[in-house]
Amino acid sequence: MTATTDERYEKIKEIVCEILELEEDEVTETSLFREDHGADSLRAIEILASLEKEFKITIDQSELSRMVNLKGVTEVVAESAAAK
Template sequence: MTAMTDERTAKIKEIVCEILEIEEDEITDTSLFIEDHEADSLRAIEILASLEKAFGIVIEQSELPRMANLNGVYEVTAEAAGW
């Protein structure tokens, strides 16, 4: 991974953890937001909006089901940003 990719990955994780109100060491790339971290649909929308603001991108709400864990969030954000 490049330094830029590492930086983006760290920023995404920071945003998700802040919204879910958990520590970064409590989440893995594959832990599920709803099942493992008790997130609700409002939190998912908050994550989406925060990512849009942080990276200056637009993410369709239809992508929310794919954003069930950090891997999915990275994927959707990268696609929207064209990384």
């Protein structure tokens, strides 16, 4: 069974908020992790690793440049899942 887009989005948001230590209402689809929420590159790697584990996918580290907000992360996860 694959997660629906909404379920995937909610899980991604949950993971991001947990790693960035934020409440879910603090993060919007377009709020920037580094600029708006003070995330550093280590947090970005943590997010990437958690997403790979949760969704059983592989995300190339070159995709980190796109993973700056929930919208970007969701797109990268969807593409990685589709390519699996």
